[in-house]
Amino acid sequence: MALYKFDKSLALFERACKVIPGGIPGHTSPAFAVAGSYPYFAASGRGCRYKDVDGNEYIDFMAAYGPVVLGYNDPVVDAAAARQREAGSLFNHPTARSVELAERMVALVPGMGWAVFARNGSDVTSYAVQVAREHTQRRKILMIKGAYHGVQAWCRDGTGGLIPEDYEHVHAFAWNDATQAADLVGKHAGDVACIIVTPFHHPAFGDQVLPAPGFFADLRRICDEGGIALVLDDVRGGFRLSMHGSHAYFGFRPDLTCYCKAIANGYTLSACLGTDAYKGAASRVFFTGSYFGGAVEMAAALANLDELEKRGAVPHMMAMGTMLQKGLADLAAARGLQVAISGPPTIPYMRFANERNFRRMQRFSGEAARRGVILHPHHNWFLIAAHQEADIRLTLEVADKCFEIVKKEFGG
Amino acid sequence: MILAGGFWDASIGRLGRPADTRERVTANMHLYAVLPRVLDLARLDDAATGIARDMDVSIAFAVRGGPYVALDFKRGSGGARRTGLADVVLFFPSCRHLNRMFGGEKATPIPLWGLHRFRDLQRFTKLSDRLTQYLKPSDDDMADPCFRKRHVELSLLVGLAACREVADLDPRAQRVATALHDGTIQYSVGEEGPHVTAKVEHGTISVAPGRVPDPTTTIALRDLDFAVALIRGEVDTFAASGLGDIRLSGDLALADKFNHLFDRVGLYLK
Structure with a gap:
């Protein structure tokens, strides 16, 4: 096959650099992928495939970094959104969709008694922290080292625009180490508002780690004993592990939980849900945004949640993810290569086991992109409900060629 | 004494x-x-x-x-x-x-x-x-290619060595530095260099001229002119990465953290 070229992507990027800082800011910056061997700009999509501005088509395993869960331009979700758009989306007041969606989510997610909606994951993780602080009247936030909870100042890592006071009351402990968490709670006795965690550890540039047996139970106990809120950042995992939230999948009970990516199949929506005990505090935190009431997005979310259930999307993605993981591991082994694949099958992360500098992975990923498959070199991947066995088989064919190239270049 | x-x-x-x-x-x-x-x-x-x-x-x-x-x-x-x-x-x-x-x-x-x-x-x-x-340097100095090359090497060595100081003492950089992991970052200008390598070992940064075998991260700058612009703070590094003026390979997380430290250096050294 002819390898893909990215001339129009590059030309558009040159234009972008003149008017947009960095050309493409944030996590989709080419600097974080394989610049020059990866598309920069998308044009259209359908199902598990999309086209870039050069007309190259890809089988996608990034799903717009998670939000596309049923598939690009899913007809059922888009039709629901279109119907709402015809009626209108933003008004002086919320629409009935906000009540319907809150009711739907409260019924769907065990233990939760209320829901509020926003736009992005950062909106709701930061809101949840504020609710925890209001409820407890305390300052400290405990989070996992290397965890990502968004772009707000409290949870960033010292990069541009921050001052030390932004994270003065944020303290980190190691994933799966409840003893460290307990130590921090002891050190800041009476001042810890919340412990915020993801359902599994999913750092960029690193293996994903599932919760050790008893980890969440220990955190729950620490929180109960200390009057501390347990906040689940389920932005990445939500509705890809279980339709009832990742705490249902792993069997623990948070006080507040946050969703975003897979909630509305690409429509811009996020949600924070909480137990009844936190409802009073939630109502006292002023939380709003110009577009938080957008009814089109809520209509899309309602349709998306229905379709995820109707299509058995989670078990299907689990099966496709398992097929992908096993296929990649087998192909690599057949070529004498070692890969380490971590995380749940619906959100896998792969690296070459015998390297720490990602060069094999960057080569693998770049070659895959040039052959029509998007497999990010440093970030976890996302399964999409639209993936079918034929897509996985085609992906594995491409992967085998890429493994061959890696083997030839690096020798193992 | x-x-x-x-x-x-x-x-x-x-x-x-x-x-x-x-x-x-x-x-x-x-x-x-x-x-x-x-x-x-x-x-x-x-x-x-x-x-x-x-x-x-x-x-x-x-x-x-x-x-x-x-x-x-x-x-x-x-x-x-x-x-x-x-x-x-x-x-x-x-x-x-x-x-x-x-x-x-x-x-x-x-x-x-x-x-x-x-x-x-x-x-x-x-x-x-x-x-x-x-x-x-003066503009006349920089007209000499040999001088320019030395200017770039010395400036890179200064900038990278200064990263250690911001990592140790600058309150915001300290936050980045706590997440620094061990590795070597090799900066190269074109094929002919100069080449300068920064090493992170147990949280301490050291610098040396030259290349190292199998660096953790490679940051290849297009040429001397581009390197001069980078040193002068005239480059949008994210844009340059996408355009190919900076070619990154290896552990990009380490490169990203170093980039944040490097940015802080410019606030102290003009």
């Missing part, structure tokens, strides 16, 4: 006002990132090589409430250290005083010890003047 670095570093824990921090970080950069480059200059520049070959002396810079460095010149070779004895000791009553001198203002050190080595001091002054020329 005994001058232990620890004595001079005693105030690190007492940094308070932002202005104090700024002066201290800048002073550390001047002594630990800029000044040791006279030793690199002796490797790169023929005139400097000739001067250094005649020197067999250790010269210390000691700042009250601030950093201490001793430069050892051993007839063409040498090194920098943060503790220990020196033949000549130049004292500065404050970080601000030191910084003013490096900024070209009228601020001179107080010779505490070894003034009788005035010939070595004269030689050292010649070296430091030459270094200043390389680090703050």
Whole structure:
């Protein structure tokens, strides 16, 4: 096959650099992928495939970094959104969709008694922290080292625009180490508002780690004993592990939980849900945004949640993810290569086991992109409900060629 | 004369006002990132090589409430250290005083010890003047390709060495530095270099000229002109990465963290 070229992507990027800082800011910056061997700009999509501005088509395993869960331009979700758009989306007041969606989510997610909606994951993780602080009247936030909870100042890592006071009351402990968490709670006795965690550890540039047996139970106990809120950042995992939230999948009970990516199949929506005990505090935190009431997005979310259930999307993605993981591991082994694949099958992360500098992975990923498959070199991947066995088989064919190239270049 | 670095570093824990921090970080950069480059200059520049070959002396810079460095010149070779004895000791009553001198203002050190080595001091002054020329070049200087290449190498060495100081002392960079993991980052300019390597080991950053085998991260700059623009702070590094003017490979997380440290250096060293 002819390898893909990215001339129009590059030309558009040159234009972008003149008017947009960095050309493409944030996590989709080419600097974080394989610049020059990866598309920069998308044009259209359908199902598990999309086209870039050069007309190259890809089988996608990034799903717009998670939000596309049923598939690009899913007809059922888009039709629901279109119907709402015809009626209108933003008004002086919320629409009935906000009540319907809150009711739907409260019924769907065990233990939760209320829901509020926003736009992005950062909106709701930061809101949840504020609710925890209001409820407890305390300052400290405990989070996992290397965890990502968004772009707000409290949870960033010292990069541009921050001052030390932004994270003065944020303290980190190691994933799966409840003893460290307990130590921090002891050190800041009476001042810890919340412990915020993801359902599994999913750092960029690193293996994903599932919760050790008893980890969440220990955190729950620490929180109960200390009057501390347990906040689940389920932005990445939500509705890809279980339709009832990742705490249902792993069997623990948070006080507040946050969703975003897979909630509305690409429509811009996020949600924070909480137990009844936190409802009073939630109502006292002023939380709003110009577009938080957008009814089109809520209509899309309602349709998306229905379709995820109707299509058995989670078990299907689990099966496709398992097929992908096993296929990649087998192909690599057949070529004498070692890969380490971590995380749940619906959100896998792969690296070459015998390297720490990602060069094999960057080569693998770049070659895959040039052959029509998007497999990010440093970030976890996302399964999409639209993936079918034929897509996985085609992906594995491409992967085998890429493994061959890696083997030839690096020798193992 | 005994001058232990620890004595001079005693105030690190007492940094308070932002202005104090700024002066201290800048002073550390001047002594630990800029000044040791006279030793690199002796490797790169023929005139400097000739001067250094005649020197067999250790010269210390000691700042009250601030950093201490001793430069050892051993007839063409040498090194920098943060503790220990020196033949000549130049004292500065404050970080601000030191910084003013490096900024070209009228601020001179107080010779505490070894003034009788005035010939070595004269030689050292010649070296430091030459270094200043390389680090703050005129347009005429930069028209010479050889000069430009040395300017780039010395500037990269200064910038990367200064990363250690922001990582240690700059409050915001400290947050980034806590997440730094061990590895080597090789900066290369074109095929012919210069090449400069920064190493992170147990949280401490060190720099050296040249390449290393199998670096953790490679940052390849398009050419000398581009490197000069980068050093002058005229480059949007994210845009440059996408355009191919900077080619990144390897552990990009390490590159990203170093980029944040590098950005902070420019706030202290102009």
